[in-house]
Amino acid sequence: MRAFDPYPFFTKYAKGSCIVDVDGKEYIDYCMAYGPLIFGHAYSYVIEAVREQLEKGTLYGTPTEREVELAELVCGCVPSAEMVRLVTTGAEATMSAIRVARGFTGKKKIVKFEGCYHGAHDCVLVKAGSGATTFGVPTSQGVPEETTKNTIVVPYNDSERFEEAVKSEKDDLAAVIVEPVLGNVGLILPKEGFLETLRELTEAYGVVLIFDEVITGFRLGLGGAQEYYGVTPDLTTLGKILGGGFPMAAYAGKEEIMRLTAPSGKVYQAGTYSGNPLSTAAALATLRTIKEKGAAFYEQLESKQKKIARVLESSAEEHDIEAQVNAVASMFQIFFSANPVYDYETAKAADNKKFMVYQRSLLENGVFVPPSQFETCFVSTAHSEQDLGKTADVFRETFSKL
Ligand SMILES: Cc1ncc(COP(=O)(O)O)c(C=O)c1O
Incomplete structure (x- = not known):
């Protein structure tokens, strides 16, 4: 799951919401090691x-x-x-x-x-x-x-x-x-x-x-x-x-x-x-x-997810791109599909090639989501308002080119 074309970036270190590759390039991380890091990196x-x-x-x-x-x-x-x-x-x-x-x-x-x-x-x-x-x-x-x-x-x-x-x-x-x-x-x-x-x-x-x-x-x-x-x-x-x-x-x-x-x-x-x-x-x-x-912990995480999911939905709508955004608590994922995604077959029917173009464009612009349609994105407490704002800009930019 870590491999993707042409090659995955290799990581030097990570802190909070940020992961840094060996060339020193920084990414806002929504992969979060595939889920464990609810407080972000190196909490x-x-x-x-x-x-x-x-x-x-x-x-x-x-x-x-x-x-x-x-x-x-x-x-x-x-x-x-x-x-x-x-x-x-x-x-x-x-x-x-x-x-x-x-x-x-x-x-x-x-x-x-x-x-x-x-x-x-x-x-x-x-x-x-x-x-x-x-x-x-x-x-x-x-x-x-x-x-x-x-x-x-x-x-x-x-x-x-x-x-x-x-x-x-x-x-x-x-x-x-x-x-x-x-x-x-x-x-x-x-x-x-x-x-x-x-x-x-x-x-x-x-x-x-x-x-x-x-x-x-x-x-x-x-x-x-x-x-x-x-x-x-x-x-x-x-x-x-x-x-x-x-x-x-x-x-x-x-x-x-x-x-x-x-x-x-x-x-x-x-x-x-x-x-x-x-x-x-x-x-x-x-x-x-x-x-x-306490309860506020999960409420705050969910409200961050909702901000991201809303931007994904509105960007897709603005550019007439057929997409479904599935989300719950601090998890979200987009499928490029005209139809609701509710099982394995409907997930596989989504446009996987478009997903990889989207993933690649996000990466080039400093946002890291898991490199596969068949994974989930995670929000952590370390994702700041500034991170969310930058992520929204990168999503909009990416959708304008899809
Ligand atoms: C739902 C679920 N169960 C089990 C596993 C396996 O966990 P591990 O990779 O720690 O062996 C995973 C891994 O992603 C998972 O998502």
Whole structure:
């Protein structure tokens, strides 16, 4: 996902909303490392917390009190979280959540949705979004068909197809995994009632519902998309913002399921860097700061997003360019399409070539958005009014040439 033509810029350093390449050129950054940096780059509280920890050791291989503090903080924020296991990457979190769901139900199959990306591990690399779609390998080579035959793929936002799949596979179905807001084929919001349908049917058929909130966790609010939409899954995966820019992820959920994880249960999970003290320090600094700032924190972020989305919409309208802007909280993306974008197929039907011309023009003018139609843009607290003003000028200039 980092590669793009003719070549990606190489970064020298980054601070706040600004990322600087090796030639010294500055960009206002809306990629934000693909989502973790809600305070922008090199946020002082996080850096201080990690610096302090560095002196005390970087890895212990033993439990720490701070892991427990962090787990308690997560349980206090995320509605579905009764127990938490810390891991290192989002891929590890979804892989482990699926494993414990299979252990709990004693069943093999899972449902995933077209365009959802849950990390680069075998059973979810089927019609996956993000880089997998950008580079035309949504279903990866090297994944045995014995693995993918247990993965049933359903179109996102299609409640009827979902119901059919659950009813026909119910005897073998362990889990349903979904990005409650799809952030990996551009940005796609759940249609009204879609998440509720997932909840009702999984409950009715004894299937574990996993919300992959690696992007949306602490982004749509401290309680993530499950709080925002009022639908509580059985298990949740977290990453990105959780680690405040350091490698940290987690899976969490109902105690009766989570307890099956070793050592209290027989579902194995382990990792050398799990809950490492540097990432834990960064995670605690991040979550505590957000919590202290209260509701205004997310309101301010959303109002910045709205300013940007409005400029995108009005610039497209002014220049008669067919476009759809999808946005929620501090996330946004544009699709060059005359039709609403609500699933994988409608996202792929948008004019990808035009998107790359747009991305390139923004880059030349000092604004960095992810180099693919199939990613999402992120606003951080570090984006200033001045940044937003400059971004608006660059958008207008870009649309006048598209
Ligand atoms: C929704 C979602 N789940 C899981 C992952 C995998 O996370 P990681 O790249 O940390 O393995 C990603 C990564 O972008 C993601 O967006």
